[in-house]
Amino acid sequence: MATVTFFVVAVLAVASALGLILKRNPIHGALFLVINLACVAVLYLSLGAEFLAAAQVIVYAGAIMVLFVFAIMVLIPGKEETGPDPRRAVRLLALPVGALLFVQLAMIVRPRDARVPPPPAGGSAESLGTLLFTDYLFPFELTSVLLLAAMVGVLVLARRRPS
Amino acid sequence: MEHLALDALAAFILLNAVIGMVTYVTLLERKFAARMQSRIGPYRVGPHGLLQPIADALKLMMKEDIVPRAADRWVYNLAPIVFLIPCVLIFATIPFAPRLGLADLNIGVLFFLAVSSLEIVGLFMGGWGSNNKYALLSAMRAVNQIISYDLPFVFAALIPVVLAGSLQMSAIVAAQQGLWFVAYPVIGQLGFVAFLVATLAAENRVPFDILEAESELVAGFRVEYSGMKFAIIQLGEYAHMIASSFLGALLFLGGWLGPGSDIPAIGVLWFLLKAMLVFLVVTWVRWSFVRIRVDQILAVSWKLLLPATLGLLLVTAFWVALRGGAGA
Amino acid sequence: MSEYLAVAIFAAFIVAFGVVSIGVAWLLRPARPDAVKLENYECGAEPIGSAWVQFPVGFYLVALVFIVFDALAVFVIPWALVVRTAGLGAFWVMAAFIAIVMLGWVYAYREGVLEWK
Numbered sequence: 259m260a261t262v263t264f265f266v267v268a269v270l271a272v273a274s275a276l277g278l279i280l281k282r283n284p285i286h287g288a289l290f291l292v293i294n295l296a297c298v299a300v301l302y303l304s305l306g307a308e309f310l311a312a313a314q315v316i317v318y319a320g321a322i323m324v325l326f327v328f329a330i331m332v333l334i335p336g337k338e339e340t341g342p343d344p345r346r347a348v349r350l351l352a353l354p355v356g357a358l359l360f361v362q363l364a365m366i367v368r369p370r371d372a373r374v375p376p377p378p379a380g381g382s383a384e385s386l387g388t389l390l391f392t393d394y395l396f397p398f399e400l401t402s403v404l405l406l407a408a409m410v411g412v413l414v415l416a417r418r419r420p421s
Numbered sequence: 422m423e424h425l426a427l428d429a430l431a432a433f434i435l436l437n438a439v440i441g442m443v444t445y446v447t448l449l450e451r452k453f454a455a456r457m458q459s460r461i462g463p464y465r466v467g468p469h470g471l472l473q474p475i476a477d478a479l480k481l482m483m484k485e486d487i488v489p490r491a492a493d494r495w496v497y498n499l500a501p502i503v504f505l506i507p508c509v510l511i512f513a514t515i516p517f518a519p520r521l522g523l524a525d526l527n528i529g530v531l532f533f534l535a536v537s538s539l540e541i542v543g544l545f546m547g548g549w550g551s552n553n554k555y556a557l558l559s560a561m562r563a564v565n566q567i568i569s570y571d572l573p574f575v576f577a578a579l580i581p582v583v584l585a586g587s588l589q590m591s592a593i594v595a596a597q598q599g600l601w602f603v604a605y606p607v608i609g610q611l612g613f614v615a616f617l618v619a620t621l622a623a624e625n626r627v628p629f630d631i632l633e634a635e636s637e638l639v640a641g642f643r644v645e646y647s648g649m650k651f652a653i654i655q656l657g658e659y660a661h662m663i664a665s666s667f668l669g670a671l672l673f674l675g676g677w678l679g680p681g682s683d684i685p686a687i688g689v690l691w692f693l694l695k696a697m698l699v700f701l702v703v704t705w706v707r708w709s710f711v712r713i714r715v716d717q718i719l720a721v722s723w724k725l726l727l728p729a730t731l732g733l734l735l736v737t738a739f740w741v742a743l744r745g746g747a748g749a
Numbered sequence: 750m751s752e753y754l755a756v757a758i759f760a761a762f763i764v765a766f767g768v769v770s771i772g773v774a775w776l777l778r779p780a781r782p783d784a785v786k787l788e789n790y791e792c793g794a795e796p797i798g799s800a801w802v803q804f805p806v807g808f809y810l811v812a813l814v815f816i817v818f819d820a821l822a823v824f825v826i827p828w829a830l831v832v833r834t835a836g837l838g839a840f841w842v843m844a845a846f847i848a849i850v851m852l853g854w855v856y857a858y859r860e861g862v863l864e865w866k
Contacts, residue, residue, distance in 0.1 A: 285549055289496070292542050303753055308528050313823040315535040320571070320819040323541050323564050324812045326549075330561065331806045383528055383588060387827030391839040399842060401824065402849035409817040409853035413862055416810060425754070432759040436766060482774045490787040491799060502767040509763045513756045523759055524752035531826060553789045554800040565808050568815040575822045579829045586833035588826075644790055649774030653767055716865030719808060723863040727818070728854070734825070735844055738832045742840040 263304055271297035284329040292322055309383040428523075432513075435523050439512050443659045444474040449697070450704050457708045478652065486648035489551060496550030501646070501653040504543025507536045508657035511664045516591050518677045518688040529590040530582055533668060534575055537623070540661065541567055547654065548642035559633060559641030565715060566629060569722035570622035576730035577616040580608065581672040583737045594676035601675035608737050613673045615730050620665045621703055622718070624658070628710040629718060663700060670695035810862045814853070821850050 274297065277290035295318045302311035390398050448463065448470065455462030463470030488497060514529040516522030526532050541563060548560025582588055584605070585596035603609045622629040633641030643654045670676060674695045677688035713721070789796045806812075828843045857863055 285496070289542075289546065292539075308526070309531070309827065312528055312531040312535040313826070316531075316538055316575075317816075317819050317823055319535075319538040319541065320568075320816050323545070323567060324809075324816060326545050327561070327564055327806050327809055327812050330549075330557075331803065331809060333803070383531065383827045383830050387831035388835065390824075390827060391831065391835050391842060395842065398824070399846060402846040405817050405820055405850050406853045409814055409850070410856055412813045412817075413810060413857060413860065416813060417860075417862075424751070425758075428755040429758050432755060432762050435759060436762045440766070482770070483777050483779075485779050485781065486774065487782065487786055489789045491789055491796075501771075502764060505767050506760060506763050510756070510760055513759045524755045526752055526756075549801075551789070552800045554791065554796070557800045561806060564812070568808065568812050572815070572818050572822060576825070579825065582826075583829045583832060586830065588830060639790070639792065648778055649771045653770065719811060719863065719865050723811065724858065728851070731847060731851075734829070735840075735847065738829065738840050738843070739837075741833050742835075742837045 260304055264301070267297050267300045267304070271301070284333045285326070288322055288325045288329060291325070295322070309386055431523050435512060436509070439509055439660055439663075440656070442663055443656055444478065446659055446663055446700065447477075447655075448474050449700075453701060453704055454708050457705070481652040482649055484648040486650060487645075489553065489645050491552040492645065493550045493552065496546045497645070498650075500543050500547035500550055501650040501657070502543075503546055504540065505653050505657040505660075507539040507543070508661040508664070511536050511661070512667075514590060515664065515667050515671065516594075516676075517692055518682075518685040519591065521685055521689065522590070525589060525591050528588045530578060530588045530593070530668075530672075533664075534578065537661065537664075538567075538571065540657075543657070544642055547646065551642075551645035553645050555638045555640075555644050556642045559638050559644075562638075562715065563625070563642065565719065566622055566625060569718055570619045570629070570726070573615060573722060573726040573730045574619035574623055576727075576734050577612055577619055578668070578672060579734055580612040580616075580737050583734065583741055584608075586741075590671055590676075594671060594678060597675040597678060601673065601678070603673040603675075608733065608740070609673065611729075611733055612737070613669075615726060615733065616669055616673065617699075617702065618726065619730075620669060621706060622722075624662045624665060624703070626662070626703060626707050628706070628713045630712055662703070663696065666696040666699040666703070667692070669699040674699070808865060810857075814857055814862065817850070817853065821847070 271294055274290045274293035278287045278294060281287045281290060295314065299311040299314050302308075302314060451473075452462040452470070463473035466472045466476045488494060511533050513523045514526050514532045516525050544563050545560045548556040548563070551557075581593055581602045584602055585593040587593060587596070601609075603613045625633065633643075638644070643651060646654060670692060676695075677692040679688070679691035682688040682691055789800070824846065825843070828839065832839050832843070
């Protein structure tokens with residue numbers, strides 16, 4: 259049952275990711291991203307990480323919404339983005355960098371041990387909260403500074419400059 | 422296998438219950454609104470208009486379904502169903518009496534919040550896919566609404582979670598055995614009011630109905646929809662509204678608790694009564710107030726409601742931590 | 750995790766309901782399209798151009814701030830769950846966390862970002 263779910267969802271996830279990349283219409287791309295994120299949430303669920311699945315849906319639903327807003331503000335949605343690529347050289351660089359990233363990922367994900375140990379505390383919100391306020395207190399507190407930096411940074415960068 | 426069949430049966434019953442409830446809540450609202458305006462409302466179809474919702478459903482089914490030539494056909498046609506899924510799916514985790522619900526998840530409240538946040542996807546698909554200016558403006562206003570009221574909604578809904586120490590719906594009700602959360606001095610009442618305001622906005626109802634403002638945007642994101650697709654969008658909206666009413670009754674009004682609620686049937690009745698009370702308060706607001714402006718919506722939420730709900734949550738947590746520490 | 754199976758079945762039923770009801774309506778309803786009927790609706794006026802144009806969104810900065818607060822909410826949820834048992838220590842940790850993030854809110858407020866433009 260779990261294996262079947264995994265393969266169905268995994269195929270769907272990869273297909274929607276391809277759709278996201280290959281569609282030239284930005285709104286269609288964003289909609290494929292929704293499917294993709296939903297698939298990832300289901301994968302989290304099948305691993306027993308209910309909190310992570312729900313958190314992912316909450317945060318990314320907001321993010322997708324903002325993506326919609328920007329697609330309408332910055333691009334012309336409904337029209338395809340075509341024409342010569344102004345940054346071809348930079349994008350060619352993406353290929354080796356992407357390959358490197360893939361190798362790294364493969365090295366991490368490679369099963370080191372056939373018997374995967376169960377997660378120390380499970381994926382429930384309670385155990386996560388307890389861990390957050392005991393073992394990971396400092397990184398957790400530091401996250402607030404990260405969020406603050408993100409907020410201030412984005413406001414400084416995205417504001418319309420008075421001209 | 423038997424387990425699977427049981428689940429399927431439960432899901433089937435729940436779906437029908439939701440659809441039945443939505444159908445008749447529309448009649449309740451129309452009757453209530455009519456009374457507020459000294460009218461009698463639907464009266465002709467069946468005794469006291471009791472068959473009106475069924476007549477409406479049949480009529481919408483027989484209506485021509487028009488897809489504008491300029492629309493993005495795929496997005497336009499899929500939108501009603503994509504919209505319907507989160508709106509009805511949130512009922513999955515609501516227990517109507519002890520152990521009478523589809524799935525009493527560990528993360529019940531969180532599931533409700535997460536799934537209902539997906540509503541915007543279907544709404545945006547409808548608004549953008551129609552290629553209609555009113556519809557697109559409406560979809561953008563919907564985004565404005567959500568970035569304004571989603572956070573206060575989450576923080577207000579977390580107040581009972583802090584009080585109960587659980588995200589599970591049944592545990593939250595159990596924690597109100599002695600005293601409903603709405604009766605907790607100051608915290609309960611302010612939290613309930615914040616929850617109601619945020620729900621009102623989340624349901625896009627007056628005074629937060631800028632995205633379907635009849636006088637400027639006609640019907641908003643669903644202006645191009647007709648026939649059954651329109652009916653499905655309406656169904657989704659009302660389902661979301663009733664689900665939020667149930668959530669409010671469960672989080673603050675003690676769910677199915679009440680005299681005689683040891684018997685499940687009476688518990689269900691209590692729960693339904695409280696949920697309808699929340700729904701009628703929302704309806705009462707709808708028919709009494711005027712629409713507020715787009716910029717006011719943003720200001721009220723970000724300058725007042727967001728810090729207020731966060732502060733309230735912190736106060737609640739302080740109190741709970743103080744007492745919890747002393748008790749343990 | 751077996752509860753989620755019931756949720757999945759429910760979701761499937763919802764989709765089935767939507768598809769079947771639209772399908773039945775497709776069998777019952779008339780279909781007489783014509784050129785005027787298929788125009789986009791603009792209260793009777795002939796639409797000029799497509800709705801798919803670039804236009805400014807008055808609240809895009811707030812939308813960006815929203816995502817940060819969304820992330821804050823995700824941290825608050827597990828805390829809300831355990832603060833009862835974890836006691837005052839956890840409370841002060843989260844109070845500091847929220848205070849730091851709210852500094853950003855104060856900045857946004859002072860800069861007039863929370864205003865509709």
